[in-house]
Amino acid sequence: MPAHEFESDTTTDPLAHERAHLAASRAALRAMREDAQALDIRDVTANWVNAAVLQAQIDERIKSLADLAHTPLFFGRLDYLHIVGAAEAEGAEGEQFYIGRRHVHDAQGDPMVIDWRAPVSQPFYRASRKDPLDVGRRRRFGYTGGDLTAYEDEHLTDPAEAEQTSKLLQAEIERPRVGPMRDIVATIQPEQDEIVRSELGGTVCVQGGPGTGKTAVGLHRVAYLLYAHRERLARTGTLVVGPNQSFLHYIEQVLPALGELEVKQATVEDLVTAHIEVRGTDEAPAAVVKGDARMAEVLRRALRSHVTPPTEPVMVVRGSRRWRVPAYEIEEMVQELLARDMRYGAAHEALPQRIAHAVLVRMEEAGEAPDDRVQNAVARTPAVKAAVKAVWPAVEPAKLVLRLLSDPEFLAEHAEGLLSEDEQKAILWLKPARSVKTAQWSTADAVLIDEAGDLVSRTHSLGHVVIDEAQDLSPMQYRAVGRRCSTGSATVLGDLAQGTTPWSTQSWEQALHHLGKGDALVEELTAGFRVPRDVIAYASRLLPVISPGLAPVESVRESPGSLSVREVGVDGLDAAVVAACEESLTHEGSIGLIAADARVPALADALTAAGHTYLSPGQETTAESRLTLVPASLAKGLEYDYVVLDEPAAVVDGEPDERTGLRRLYVALTRAVSGLTVLHASPLPEELT
Secondary structure (H helix, E strand, O other): OOHHHHHHHHHOOHHHHHHHHHHHHHHHHHHHHHHHHOOOOOOOOOOHHHHHHHHHHHHHHHHHOOOOOOOOOEEEEEEEOOOOOOHHHOOOOOOEEEEEOOOEEOOOOOEEEEEOOOHHHOHHHHOOOOOOOOEEEEEEEEEEOOEEEEEEEEEOOOOOOOOOOOHHHHHHHHOOOOOOOOOOOOOOOHHHHHHHOOOOOOOEEEEEOOOOOHHHHHHHHHHHHHHHOHHHHHHHOEEEEEOOHHHHHHHOOHHHHOOOOOOEEEEHHHHHOOOOOOOOOOOHHHHHHHOOOHHHHHHHHHHHOOOOOOOOOEEEEEOOEEEEEOHHHHHHHHHHHHHOOOOHHHHHHHHHHHHHHHHHHHHHHOOOOOOHHHHHHHHOOHHHHHHHHHHOOOOOHHHHHHHHHHOHHHHHHHHOOOOOHHHHHHHOOOOOOOOOOOOOOOHHHHHHHHHHHHHHOOOOOOOEEEEOOHHHOOHHHHHHHHHOOOOOEEEEEEOHHHOOOOOOOOOHHHHHHHHOOOOOEEEEEOEEOOOOHHHHHHHHHHHHHHOOOOOOOEEOOOOOOOEEEEEOOOOOHHHHHHHHHHHHOOOOOOEEEEEOHHHHHHHHHHHHHOOOOOEOOOOOOOOOOOEEEEEHHHOOOOOEEEEEEEOHHHHHHOOOOHHHHHHHHHHHHOOEEEEEEEEEOOOOOHHHO
16 A cells, blocks of 8 residues: 555554544634524524424534543544545545444544445455455544553554454453443444445335344434435334333434434333223233234224114205205215225214215205305204214224223124134123223233224324344334334334344344334344353353254453353352352452342341342443342343343243243343352253253
């Protein structure tokens, strides 16, 4: 490579040069923020509404320009070559580009840091010796507490330089975790980058085992789409759906660290309980039936049963004249609306207009000249209102579901040929509720009400929805989420081996069908970057039983001594668990004590008696408080540097069946990113031995 292209690195100390660029970039970012803060909009807005909207946009920009002290402003640099005809280097010959979390420019508007999502940044993730993409040198930076302390170069076009694993990259992947989930923008791998940068119009499903980075890939895909399609997604909205609030709290800082502040996060329960309160629970058999896609047809039949053929004509009085619409003509209108398969509520609104139009036709035939105002007036007459109420009455979704779950005859009528008698008995309430407000609704009931609500009036669709831990959704839950991206796209993330609900999906093909995205592209991530090789290999012994045919994760992390399996006496188990936690606390990073839900109270008492404070899932770990006591039912999606797993047999026994129990155990075994200690007094499941 010509020496002048990297002159700045040969004439000065390279590390000092890079630190100077970091300082200058931070100063430029401060100047950008100050410019935004200094904007005066008093003379550019016509009214207070415009002023409020513009001020809100300015406030969001000011917030996005914050310099996070412990978040590196840039993490890499690309030194481009000039190769004629190379699209990746178009306009970039011989230039250096610093790659970071957001764009930063100087006072003249020249870029000092390029957003990682920009096309010119893509070779940072994709370039290789086989295909350097016109990059002569890729430089990675290492940071300590926000200070630039190291750099590492790859000369992609130098045949004399041996290919080797980046030590800085490996160190960043393995860096201890304290606090919420971090972004992986500095460590994205080529196969992950392909998913991140896939187009907005298509839905992508990512099957990924523990430690493959599927969650982070999904979040970075949202950040990329917001960069590439900002105006469109600003109009239509984006949403991240997670399994529980603990998980959402764990991931909530990833997108803000990338400068994206407007992405909403919710659980499926949050989406479907806007108008009712969940106060009840279902036994597993009832929840499985309520979550079955057949319930959608039961609801459709039940709703349409409210439409009854007219038996009387409609007589409309206008002044001194009376206009008659016969019953058979109204019947034709009803059949037409039914044939069009309109939303029930839309048809309810359309029918009075159809009847009124028939009256207007008669008025015109009689020589009158009515207009639209007359038609609207006719549609509001008592006679038309009464006819519509009798033929196509308004239906409240919650009342419809209440009747289905309370009235055996009504349920039997509309579930005929769909649900067996036993399935109908499973979902019927033993003590029917008197009203919608007093009903002990379950989450599965709320999903049914949401389905009924969509049958009445269309659910608003967002531009893009990310669904994490998707393998645990029921078919009806998939439909609920799918309604919210019916005209948009989705990113579906999950691992079939970690399905721990009685209704968890058996294949992504089925799941995507229920989501309404049957044409989605399914990608599989099998390279693990977080969980040590010994740990994932130990957990993968369960795969032939819990998910036959699923490829095990191949971890790139060799960490000898990362797995310890210890048998202890029954009487000494609690003390041994506390000792293992104390041993783990001697290491840097977060500690998770995972146990069967039934064992959590006893372990909480043991930790307290030993003088240890602990956090609950969802509480943020800090340098002073690094131990979290995690019920196995809430461990999914979380990760800790060191995990102490209490009594695997109890984790398995805590589930309704062995397969689900072993899947729950698989989840618990794969939460560690540096070390796992398994303690047991009861025999281990035979699959592990």
